[in-house]
Amino acid sequence: MVVNMKGKSLISINDLTLEEINWIFDLCKELKEKQKKGIPHKLLEGKTLGMIFSKPSTRTRISFEVGIYQLGGTGLYFNQNDLQLKKSENISDTAKVLSRYLNGIMIRTFDHQDVLDLAAYSSIPVINGLTDLLHPCQVLTDLYTILERKDILKGLKLAYVGDGNNMANSLLHGCSKVGMNISIASPSGYKPDPEIIKNSENNAKLMGSKIEILDDPVDAVKNADIVYTDVWASMGQEKESEDRKIKFAAYQVNTELVKNAKDDYLFMHCLPAHRGDEVVNEVADSSNSVIFDEAENRLHVQKAIMALLM
Ligand code: CP
Numbered sequence: 001m002v003v004n005m006k007g008k009s010l011i012s013i014n015d016l017t018l019e020e021i022n023w024i025f026d027l028c029k030e031l032k033e034k035q036k037k038g039i040p041h042k043l044l045e046g047k048t049l050g051m052i053f054s055k056p057s058t059r060t061r062i063s064f065e066v067g068i069y070q071l072g073g074t075g076l077y078f079n080q081n082d083l084q085l086k087k088s089e090n091i092s093d094t095a096k097v098l099s100r101y102l103n104g105i106m107i108r109t110f111d112h113q114d115v116l117d118l119a120a121y122s123s124i125p126v127i128n129g130l131t132d133l134l135h136p137c138q139v140l141t142d143l144y145t146i147l148e149r150k151d152i153l154k155g156l157k158l159a160y161v162g163d164g165n166n167m168a169n170s171l172l173h174g175c176s177k178v179g180m181n182i183s184i185a186s187p188s189g190y191k192p193d194p195e196i197i198k199n200s201e202n203n204a205k206l207m208g209s210k211i212e213i214l215d216d217p218v219d220a221v222k223n224a225d226i227v228y229t230d231v232w233a234s235m236g237q238e239k240e241s242e243d244r245k246i247k248f249a250a251y252q253v254n255t256e257l258v259k260n261a262k263d264d265y266l267f268m269h270c271l272p273a274h275r276g277d278e279v280v281n282e283v284a285d286s287s288n289s290v291i292f293d294e295a296e297n298r299l300h301v302q303k304a305i306m307a308l309l310m
């Protein structure tokens with residue numbers, strides 16, 4: 001089957017079909033092999049990706065910038081403060097202007113609606129590089145990383161322990177789309193987005209998989225193939241850090257908790273990690289941990305995404 005994703009935006013995994021997800025993974029595998037063997041793969045020669053950041057980034061910025069370069073194109077970095085955007089120019093005019101110069105836009109910002117608006121007014125693909133609601137490029141990478149290790153996705157159980165944030169929301173979309181079971185344990189008041197849970201339950205029904213939203217981390221991790229966590233206070237929530245440390249104390253991924261997972265479980269974290277808070281070094285640096293594979297695969301998966309969309 002040939003899937004044509006050219007010209008589309010990537011805002012949410014929930015907008016992708018299973019065929020499109022597999023198409024990204026197939027191209028990713030091919031591009032990763034080519035890059036490792038030094039075989040040229042300049043699929044985006046002469047193309048330019050604009051990268052707008054309203055929040056800091058290590059992985060997203062570097063992997064997109066290196067990725068477009070390896071594909072033969074150029075990446076242009078903008079801190080949102082450098083642009084007229086939202087200060088003296090609205091999103092719609094900005095989108096129309098950028099569409100005249102660029103071949104694609106990657107944006108990391110706070111309000112998810114801003115990314116939807118940018119995509120609505122752009123005539124070029126817009127890629128969501130993280131909003132307060134979703135982080136689709138990270139979760140596509142996580143699924144690819146699991147596939148590399150386990151050779152299969154459907155039927156595996158992923159346990160996510162911690163804040164019901166952008167990572168939890170995108171993991172719900174991603175796992176339910178590919179038929180993985182997902183159990184999320186978060187304190188009350190910090191559960192994932194209700195609308196996203198509902199949509200993911202619909203996906204899971206179609207795929208014959210299961211979604212559990214729980215309170216107890218031990219229940220979530222029981223028999224898990226993957227144990228996933230993320231920071232307790234996301235970018236923009238720094239003022240809540242101390243309060244969250246108290247509320248999330250029972251949600252730390254430590255050596256006791258992971259004893260409930262399968263022996264060959266994978267430990268995953270999108271990074272940056274706040275070691276000693278949501279995860280201890282003994283787990284993050286254990287032989288079960290694939291956190292640096294995840295970071296590397298951001299490059300390969302996003303190259304596939306850019307090549308397919310742009
Ligand atoms: N995981 C991730 O998106 O990392 P950065 O914030 O460093 O881009």
Ligand code: NVA
Nearest residue numbers: 165230234235270271
């Ligand atoms: N939940 C984190 C993810 C960072 C990649 C944040 O939004 O800060």
